Amino acid sequence: MKFRKLMGVAAVSAAVASLAACGGSSDSRPTADLRIVHAATDAPDVRVNLQNDGIDENASVRLNRLGFAQSSAFQRVRPSRYNVTVDAYLPGGVTLDGVIDETLLFERDRQWTLVATGLLDDGTFGPVVIETERAPVSAGQARVQLVHAAPGAPAVDIYLAAIEPVLPPEDDEDDDGDGGDEGGDDGEGGLDPQGLTTLDESFDCTAGEPVVVDASFGAFTDRLEVPAGDYQICVTLAASQTRVFESDIVGLRAGDDLLVSAIDSAGASLQIADNSPINLLVSFPNATSSLVLRDINDRAALNVVHAAAGVGDAEVYFAPQAAFIACVNGDEDHSDVCTDPTIPSIAFGDSLRTDVDAGSYALRVNAEGAGAAEAPIAANHLMVGQGRGYIAIAGGHAVDVEAELFPLFLERQTRPIATQASLRIVHAGSLSGPVAVFVTEAGDITDADVQFAEVAPDFTLDVRRDSGYLVLPGGDYDIRIAVPLNDGGFDVIYSESGAIDNGSILDLIIRNPDEDEGFFEVELLDIGVAIG
Known part of the structure; x- marks a missing residue:
């Protein structure tokens, strides 16, 4: 089990807070809010329309294009009954109109979230409609609402496990850390979810009680308030300790107001056995930013294609960048990284598959048995993300004196x-x-x-x-x-x-x-x- 610090939620939510402070309208008339979340795994980009002939004689396109795993900000609307339609973009610039067609009564000071989810292919595509009160988050708290919007996942329990901050060593008195606030601990605002929290192998995110029990597809919770701080989100099969998702450390700031939707993993077609079937989509109320959290243990799929004519059977090295350079420089702790190929033999014209961890990689391709040091096909700092697919291609030719060999590295x-x-x-x-x-x-x-x-x-x-x-x-x-x-x-x-x-x-x-x-x-x- 691996743990790394996730900085995205806190960083994005801080930007959202600044947008909220300078946004809004001076119009004093009563309003309601509408937000759209695209969680439909096999659906294309969509367009959202809002229609009320009694208020506006023309249909108003509130959101022109929204892709999978994206969400809109809350849109202010006049309290009334509206027809909300969602159109799907098809190839050639045409649309399939009305894939969702709902009539909703928007009441003043209420917030509505429409989560488009399910599958177009099997007829389960449709909306999950969530209505909440427009209300501020309590002082010192973060607010989270959870939605099961993953049609490919069974009923689950969800845990939100608080993580205690780890302070710097006492004998490091002169170290100011990362140069941050020198004023010391100022109470609730002094917690630094960016730098003081770590996890070790003994931390068990399922040791406490789940915040959600036996949630099936389409279910959602009330809004939950928790103290600002650092958390790990874990998802298990219902009434079981079998984990299907473990997040990185998630820093929640005071005032955060988040919708967290469990969605099908976009990389499910990679068929990596131990990868989670779900991701978590984090939606923010006042900006179009959204964040996808992947399971901390998710790996990536790499297809290696030997298209280098004249090389013959080849060997392929695909190793973490730092370890590979250390090996080349004679570091005995990493001596196997540049001497034991990832793929010992691949024939010209073949494609082979391997799974790798996320990180920065070095690629070397050479004739079988020739080693990595003088490989004619080389690339460095190739970035690999969790739950994604890539192709590494050994291309070009060595069939004459004008040899031209090169690597190509593409995300799939x-x-x-x-x-x-x-x-x-x-x-x-x-x-x-x-x-x-x-x-x-x-x-x-x-x-x-x-x-x-x-x-x-x-x-x-x-x-x-x-x-x-x-x-x-x-x-x-x-x-x-x-x-x-x-x-x-x-x-x-x-x-x-x-x-x-x-x-x-x-x-x-x-x-x-x-x-x-x-x-x-x-x-x-x-x-x-x-x-x-």
Whole structure:
């Protein structure tokens, strides 16, 4: 079990407090508040509309675009009955209108939060509507409300475990710490949730009583006030000590007013066995900032692709940056980091998967048995985040005296979206030069149309570049990749037809031919879960 200090909640909530102090309206008429939270795992970005013909003859778009794991600030509205609709953005700029259509009666000095959750694919998509009183947080307290908005998680118990601050050693009298407040402990405001709290292996966040018992999907708590301080949030299966989520240390400041929603992990498609199935989404009342908390033990998935022509079988080193440099410099405590490869052998054209911890990494790729020290493919300070997916590509060629070898390191999309397919094309084929890409509905054009430049490409890609993820409606497609010729035509090096389902996440990687191939190849990686 690992513990690190989480600084995000306190830092973001301080910014929110400053925004709240300078925001608001001088209008003295009675008002109510509305906030929207996007917690629907497989839904695209959404637009929110608020309509009341008796107050405003024109529909008012209160929130133009909100993505998964994002929340809006509270919007002030006149007390009345409103029609609240949520529209989903589809590929091509069109919308699917009214995926949520609710009529709500907004009463003065009340706050309404509409949490869009569930799954579009299985028909559970819909709102959780939370109504609370607009009231200040008690002095010296932080306020938290918890929502189970993760359709993929069972009923759970939730713990909010207080952590006592750890003071500096007594013999360090001249050390002012991080140069902060020199006035000493001034009571409730003197707690420094940024620097004085640590955890050790013996801390048990489930030792006390849970603040939520047997919460099923769609359930939410009353607002809970707790003393300002440092906490760890833990989630277990209902009536069980089996943990499904453990947070980092969360610093709660006096006056914080937080909505914490358990949502499905966006990295669930990575299928890392020990990763939590949920994340926690923290929403703030007066700003559009939101914060996603991941399980402290979550790991990341790394796909390694050998697309370096002429290297032969290769070995791959992917090691924490500091330890790798220490190993290279002869540090015996880390002697295995740069001598024992992460992947001892990978054949040209293959892709292998490994799971790694979050952190900063060094990458080295060399011919099998050649070691890391003089590896021709190298990269440093590659940042890996918890619960995310990455591709490390050994690209280029060593098939002639003009060798060109290079690494590419890309983050993968990991959340399947029910209304679209996601396709990215990566150019690691150094011998071809720039390529033209054609993505069309099946049967719209032919190879000959491309060869004779009867149609224009959708885009071109230089070597070492990628297209980013293209958003496509599910359907049958022709994908062609071609090399421009001097006569204005194209040499088609890849031409494939087939169905691309909504919910798919695809990466096409262009690589050089090996010495005995004589043609370019395109590798296909598919981590998406095809929906439907």
